[in-house]
Amino acid sequence: xxxxxxQPLPQRQLTPLRGxxxxxxxxxxxxxxxxxxDLTGRYATGSYSLLGSDGRSLVLRxxxxxxxxxxxxxxxxxxxxxxxxxxxxxxxxxxxLHPEHxxxxxxxxxxxxxxQSRALDYIRRVWASASAAVSTTVxxxxxxxxxxxxxxxRDRIETTPWRGERGxxxxxxxRAHLNFAEIAGGLLxxxxxxxxxxxxxxSRTTLRVVYEAVLKPGGWLRRLRVGHGRExxxxxxxxxxxxxxxxxxxxxxxxxxxxxxxxxxxxxxxPETATTADIDSTVLGRLMGHDAFAHHGLGSAALMLISALxxxxxxxxxxxxxxxxxxxxxxxxxxxxxxQQGLVQHTGETWALAPxxxxxxxxxxPDGDPGLAxxxxxxxxxIAEHLGTSGVAAHRKALHAAERTxxxxxxxxLAEHRGKAVVIVRDGRxxxxxxxxxxxxxxxxxxxxxxxxxxxxxxxxxxxRVATDGRLILITPSDQRSYDELxxxxxxxxxxxESVA
Numbered sequence: 234x235x236x237x238x239x240q241p242l243p244q245r246q247l248t249p250l251r252g253x254x255x256x257x258x259x260x261x262x263x264x265x266x267x268x269x270x271d272l273t274g275r276y277a278t279g280s281y282s283l284l285g286s287d288g289r290s291l292v293l294r295x296x297x298x299x300x301x302x303x304x305x306x307x308x309x310x311x312x313x314x315x316x317x318x319x320x321x322x323x324x325x326x327x328x329x330l331h332p333e334h335x336x337x338x339x340x341x342x343x344x345x346x347x348x349q350s351r352a353l354d355y356i357r358r359v360w361a362s363a364s365a366a367v368s369t370t371v372x373x374x375x376x377x378x379x380x381x382x383x384x385x386x387r388d389r390i391e392t393t394p395w396r397g398e399r400g401x402x403x404x405x406x407x408r409a410h411l412n413f414a415e416i417a418g419g420l421l422x423x424x425x426x427x428x429x430x431x432x433x434x435x436s437r438t439t440l441r442v443v444y445e446a447v448l449k450p451g452g453w454l455r456r457l458r459v460g461h462g463r464e465x466x467x468x469x470x471x472x473x474x475x476x477x478x479x480x481x482x483x484x485x486x487x488x489x490x491x492x493x494x495x496x497x498x499x500x501x502x503x504p505e506t507a508t509t510a511d512i513d514s515t516v517l518g519r520l521m522g523h524d525a526f527a528h529h530g531l532g533s534a535a536l537m538l539i540s541a542l543x544x545x546x547x548x549x550x551x552x553x554x555x556x557x558x559x560x561x562x563x564x565x566x567x568x569x570x571x572x573q574q575g576l577v578q579h580t581g582e583t584w585a586l587a588p589x590x591x592x593x594x595x596x597x598x599p600d601g602d603p604g605l606a607x608x609x610x611x612x613x614x615x616i617a618e619h620l621g622t623s624g625v626a627a628h629r630k631a632l633h634a635a636e637r638t639x640x641x642x643x644x645x646x647l648a649e650h651r652g653k654a655v656v657i658v659r660d661g662r663x664x665x666x667x668x669x670x671x672x673x674x675x676x677x678x679x680x681x682x683x684x685x686x687x688x689x690x691x692x693x694x695x696x697x698r699v700a701t702d703g704r705l706i707l708i709t710p711s712d713q714r715s716y717d718e719l720x721x722x723x724x725x726x727x728x729x730x731e732s733v734a
Contacts, residue, residue, distance in 0.1 A: 263314035266307065267328055270335035276306040304339025305359075311336050312356075312363035322360040329356060379419040386420070387411060387514055389472060391544075394510045394558035401533035401559075403447035405433040406440055407470075408518040410454060414470055421457075425465035427633040434522040434626060463644075511556040512540035516591065524617035525593070527625045531574075531616070534559050534567045539586065542577065546585040553584065574616055 256264040271277060281299030294302070308329065315325045329337035330344070330352075344352035390411065395404040409432035414422045430437045448454040452471045460466035517540045525531055534557075541557040542548065550568070554561050568584060571577040575595020576587055587595045593613035617623040685697035 259314055259318055263311065263318075266314070267311055267334050267336040270338065271303070271307050276310060277303050280306060301339070304342070307336055308339050308356075308359055309363060312359045313367055316360070316363045316367040322357060325360055326353065326356050380415075382420065383411070383415055386414075386470060386472065391512050391514045392509050393473060395537070396558050396560075398533060399443060399447060401537055402433075402435060402439060403443040403453075404514075404517070405435060405521045405533060405536070406443055407448060407453055408514050408521065409433040410468060410470060411514075412518055413468075420470040421467070422470075423460075423465045423467055425460055427636065428465065431626070431630055431633065432522055434526060435528075436629070509555075510541075510558045511544055512537060513544040514540065516540045516543045520591075520613075522626060523613050524622045524625045525613045525620065527617070527622040530620040530622035530625075531570060532567070534563050535571055538564065538567055538571065539576070539590070542584065542586045543591065547580075547583040548585075549582050550584070574619075 256267060259267070265272070280303040281294055281296075293299075311328065312325055315328065328334060329340040331337060332341070340352055340356060343355055390404070390407060395401050406429060409429050410422070410424065412432060413424045413429075414420055417423070426437050426440060430440050433440065444454065444456075449456075451473050453473045455469045455471060456466050457469055458467040517536050520526055520539070521533075521536055526533070526536055537557040537559050538553060541553055545556065548556065550561065550564055553559070553564050553568075557564070559567065568577060568579075572579070576590040576593075577584055578587055579585070589595070593616060594611060614623065617625075684693040686692070687694045
């Protein structure tokens with residue numbers, strides 16, 4: 234099976250095939266999809282449900298809407314296969330309208346319901362979208378190809394200037410997603426907000442801000458599906474090909490100066506930093522989650538300077554401003570802080586990392602600058618302790634663990650379809666009165682392992698379980714039914730069991 238990850242490429246022209254497009258000219262997966270339909274349910278995920286207005290709960294679509302969404306996804310997938318094989322819209326029409334091709338059921342249903350012309354218009358719209366997608370992407374045939382794409386993505390990130398505090402924070406988030414993508418083996422990957430925040434060493438609030446203000450409008454990151462339950466969100470790494478306001482992203486909602494620029498004097502024509510950068514993002518990705526680089530510690534500017542000096546040592550301040558995309562004032566201030574920790578040293582006008590700086594063990598400065606003289610660092614933990622940021626990452630992980638536990642309890646209650654109990658006060662005491670529900674079951678039906686005993690045979694029922702609050706629930710492979718539907722199923726089962734007994 235080929236990897237589904239795609240890498241943006243320059244526009245290319247499709248080469249139409251002459252004559253009818255045979256199924257033998259398509260990959261086996263495409264031929265099976267056309268002939269047999271979606272047997273594995275690959276295109277059904279998310280078709281029959283959608284995220285509610287609260288952003289947390291799932292809302293079921295009507296059967297007709299779900300089937301239409303599922304059929305459209307199958308049709309779009311077939312169109313992409315035909316376009317990638319160099320086919321034409323006429324050949325796609327023949328495949329979809331063939332009466333024996335299960336993959337064209339959705340298109341034929343449109344033709345029967347709304348007429349042949351409406352179905353042909355629908356095919357042309359799907360073909361236009363598929364052709365545009367295929368002309369700018371290429372399928373990856375192996376994991377090795379996927380890693381080559383990720384390496385090119387890493388090079389692009391490292392040479393893009395990330396200006397301002399928000400830009401540097403966005404780079405940390407993007408590097409965290411690149412780590413997840415490398416583990417997944419492609420640009421398409423899964424990650425939760427908490428997982429990303431812990432990897433990047435920032436808060437969830439900051440993560441959301443930089444995603445909405447920098448990464449999403451800049452074309453660097455797209456959330457294809459919002460996570461729900463035990464599943465993280467589905468993400469896709471882009472190449473930053475949608476710049477905002479001439480840069481990789483919108484770094485600040487305001488752009489003000491003390492005095493407006495004077496065009497006649499040539500003021501403020503170019504940013505202070507260069508249009509390209511040169512850092513080692515691997516070093517940044519390894520250090521960014523440590524307490525020493527928290528917001529009130531060394532910060533993101535120190536990460537950029539360390540990454541730039543590791544990529545190319547012995548740089549002047551002017552060169553560092555360009556390679557790290559850090560402003561001149563912030564570069565001077567950050568270098569002074571790093572020198573106080575013994576992590577960098579300078580000879581003449583150039584700066585370089587201390588011999589063991591990446592391990593957090595600094596060395597004394599060779600030229601004995603009295604303004605920078607300090608005890609060399611003894612490790613990143615000591616630096617974090619000295620800067621007052623020790624324990625920030627542990628506190629963040631503990632908070633996320635507590636949030637996950639609370640969220641899991643809510644999911645368990647929803648899965649068990651619990652109802653809220655009624656509390657009354659009698660003689661100054663609170664008395665808990667369970668809500669009356671039609672799925673109460675007798676204690677004699679309870680098995681020791683939580684299963685339900687069939688009163689007719691005395692054997693455990695396969696599809697029924699007893700919830701932790703003593704209620705009867707029905708378990709099916711794809712159970713998304715409401716409480717009323719479960720209650721009706723219980724009433725029907727109860728009638729059958731009583732008749733058997």
